[in-house]
Amino acid sequence: MDKETSPSSQVSKTIWRIFFILLAMGFLFVVYPYIKTVFFMIIISWLLAMIVNPLVDYLESKGLNRALAIVIVIFIILGCIVGLMALVVPAVMSAIDSLTTKLQTNLIKDLTVQLEQTFEKNFNNAALARDLISKGEQLGGEMLVGIGQFLKNAGAYVAFIGIVPFLTFFMIKDKRLFKRMLISQVPNRYFELFLNVLQKVGNQVSKYIQGQAIDALIVGLLSVIGLFIINLVFDHPVPFSFFIGMLAGIANLIPYLGPIVGAVPAIALTVLNNPGNVGTVIVWIAVVFILVQIIDNNVISPLVVSKSVNMHPITVVIAVVIGGNIGGMIGMLFAVPVWGIIKVTLKEVSWGLRSYKLR
Amino acid sequence: MKNPIWENIVYRKKSELSDTMQVLAKVPIFADLDEKEIVEIEKIVHRRKYKKGEPIFRMGDPGLGMYIIVEGSVEIVEELDNEERKHLADLGNGSFFGDLALLDESPRSASAIAKVDCDIIGFFRPDLVDLLYRKPQQGIKILWALARIIGERLRRTNEQLTNLQREVKVRKNG
Numbered sequence: 001m002d003k004e005t006s007p008s009s010q011v012s013k014t015i016w017r018i019f020f021i022l023l024a025m026g027f028l029f030v031v032y033p034y035i036k037t038v039f040f041m042i043i044i045s046w047l048l049a050m051i052v053n054p055l056v057d058y059l060e061s062k063g064l065n066r067a068l069a070i071v072i073v074i075f076i077i078l079g080c081i082v083g084l085m086a087l088v089v090p091a092v093m094s095a096i097d098s099l100t101t102k103l104q105t106n107l108i109k110d111l112t113v114q115l116e117q118t119f120e121k122n123f124n125n126a127a128l129a130r131d132l133i134s135k136g137e138q139l140g141g142e143m144l145v146g147i148g149q150f151l152k153n154a155g156a157y158v159a160f161i162g163i164v165p166f167l168t169f170f171m172i173k174d175k176r177l178f179k180r181m182l183i184s185q186v187p188n189r190y191f192e193l194f195l196n197v198l199q200k201v202g203n204q205v206s207k208y209i210q211g212q213a214i215d216a217l218i219v220g221l222l223s224v225i226g227l228f229i230i231n232l233v234f235d236h237p238v239p240f241s242f243f244i245g246m247l248a249g250i251a252n253l254i255p256y257l258g259p260i261v262g263a264v265p266a267i268a269l270t271v272l273n274n275p276g277n278v279g280t281v282i283v284w285i286a287v288v289f290i291l292v293q294i295i296d297n298n299v300i301s302p303l304v305v306s307k308s309v310n311m312h313p314i315t316v317v318i319a320v321v322i323g324g325n326i327g328g329m330i331g332m333l334f335a336v337p338v339w340g341i342i343k344v345t346l347k348e349v350s351w352g353l354r355s356y357k358l359r
Numbered sequence: 360m361k362n363p364i365w366e367n368i369v370y371r372k373k374s375e376l377s378d379t380m381q382v383l384a385k386v387p388i389f390a391d392l393d394e395k396e397i398v399e400i401e402k403i404v405h406r407r408k409y410k411k412g413e414p415i416f417r418m419g420d421p422g423l424g425m426y427i428i429v430e431g432s433v434e435i436v437e438e439l440d441n442e443e444r445k446h447l448a449d450l451g452n453g454s455f456f457g458d459l460a461l462l463d464e465s466p467r468s469a470s471a472i473a474k475v476d477c478d479i480i481g482f483f484r485p486d487l488v489d490l491l492y493r494k495p496q497q498g499i500k501i502l503w504a505l506a507r508i509i510g511e512r513l514r515r516t517n518e519q520l521t522n523l524q525r526e527v528k529v530r531k532n533g
Contacts, residue, residue: 060493176403176486188409191481192416192423195405199485357417 041160045167049175050206051213052077056172070172074165081161088243193356197348204344209337211305212253218300219292220249226288227266230281237281238270248289252296254332255316263289311336311343379406382429382480386455387508391500399497403486409473418470422460424483428452431477435469449474461487461505 032039052073059069171178179198186194224245227238238244248262266285271278311319316336323335380401383389389400406429409415415426418438426433432451436444447469450456456471461484473479491498 057489057493061495066493180405183405184407188407188413188415191405191407192420195483195485196421196423203485355421357420 041163041167045164045171047209048077048164048168049171050209052168053172053175053206054210067169067173070169074169078161078165084246088240189358193352193358197345197352200348200351201341201345204348205341208305208340208344212337214304215296215300216249216253218249218304219252219296220246222292222295223248223262223288226292227285230284230288234277234281234284237273237278238266238285239273240269241266244269248292250333253336254320255336256313257320257332259289259293311339315339378429379404379480382427382453385453386427388425388455388458388461388482388501388504391504392497396494396497396500399490399494400482403482403490405481405483407479407481409477409479411473411475413473415471415473415477415479416457416467418468419466421464422457422467422484423464424460424481424487425455425458426471427455427480427482429478429480431479432474433477433479434472434474436472437469444470458505458508460484 052070055073056066056069059072060066064072183191183195183198222245224242227241227245231238231241244262244266247265248259251258251261254261263285266289267282270281270285316339319335319339320332323331323333323338325331327334380394380397383400383404384392384394384397389397392400409431415433416423418436428450430452432449433454433456434446435448435450435456436446439445457467459465460467461482464484487498487501490501
């Protein structure tokens with residue numbers, strides 16, 4: 001029998017492979033804290049590459065050089081991000097300052113008096129109201145300081161903004177090269193199966209992520225328009241309507257919980273802004289977010305989000321909770337796409353194993 | 360005098376590239392493409408080595424794309440129910456097979472087995488579809504050539520069918 005194909009040689013090859021995989025996993029586990037940032041950058045660049053790839057393909061189909069097409073698309077996106085940051089960050093910073101002052105002055109005093117009266121009347125315990133207010137004040141102050149610190153550290157993200165487009169450029173430009181390098185390592189036996197499954201998973205995942213990005217953008221714009229109309233009608237009760245609207249769009253990526261996460265800042269900031277007709281404004285904000293959800297669920301989402309990653313609501317909630325436990329808000333944002341990728345991969349691998357005669 | 364270090368790194372790599380391109384340029388499916396377009400194809404094909412007796416694809420597998428033999432020999436066989444193989448054809452250097460799989464995922468109608476150690480180029484449907492989006496003119500040239508090849512095969516099949524029908528008729532009439 002040929003030595004290379006003897007069963008004992010196959011077994012020892014498999015053992016060595018498993019050993020190297022375990023070694024690589026152990027190595028990754030040890031170095032993860034040091035490469036965490038790079039890893040995060042690669043994930044963001046990969047997502048960005050998937051989102052903008054169709055646009056690059058379109059420009060290339062019109063005769064533009066691929067590298068030039070990528071540069072144009074990345075510059076447009078960077079321009080939008082930098083422009084938005086230049087508009088939003090200073091406004092949010094000054095607003096946080098003014099809100100902090102407000103929190104420490106009139107609003108808190110008014111709320112304390114009102115709550116004390118209510119608690120005195122209903123529970124005969126005014127001290128509890130004072131305690132609650134002081135806890136709330138402390139929490140609100142910490143949150144605002146946190147947001148302020150995050151925005152003040154924006155300079156530290158410049159490196160991030162510089163490296164991500166660089167990685168994205170090469171991920172789009174050399175996509176086929178990376179794919180070929182990966183596939184060249186696959187044994188002949190699994191070659192067609194691997195190529196086919198990789199292609200199917202890639203297609204479905206990129207369609208899903210592109211759909212989610214478009215959905216988030218449209219939901220964000222609709223929320224901005226809704227809040228803009230409220231501001232026109234009620235004499236500007238909602239501060240940073242653009243920022244809140246776009247935040248609602250991003251939060252919408254978290255199924256079921258997203259719309260609430262989007263509406264809460266709008267209502268909270270309106271309450272803190274304390275306009276005359278606060279009750280009516282809050283009702284209208286709720287109406288805007290409910291309307292946006294109805295439009296999203298019935299029109300936008302069915303049109304733009306791929307059905308290949310359809311998930312049961314229970315699965316979605318479990319994935320979001322696990323994601324939240326692992327990585328907080330970012331974990332919640334990524335939970336469903338990551339679970340979607342796992343689901344599609346398992347489905348396609350199972351199809352491949354059933355369809356191909358593995359010799 | 361040849362430099363043994365640089366000859367191995369630069370010269371051989373260049374010759375390997377041109378080797379793939381030369382083979383591709385001779386395949387009828389790429390006959391309408393110019394040199395620049397052949398370079399694009401060279402970037403998306405997969406070059407692989409198969410050992411003697413190793414299957415390239417098996418009958419019944421989902422079709423994924425076509426293969427071009429750079430060097431070696433491939434046997435096309437039909438796999439029968441009793442685990443026997445019926446020989447259909449032998450293909451040599453420059454031949455291509457499995458081209459119908461560029462159009463859809465229908466199961467392979469036969470198996471392809473390497474008769475000797477082979478050097479083979481694979482060109483697959485997902486890459487053709489991607490090329491059609493990115494460079495439609497180039498993709499259309501390939502599809503046009505593929506349609507010509509399939510049309511030619513259909514014409515030959517029709518001729519054979521007509522001849523067979525004629526033969527059957529003659530035999531019936533005695």
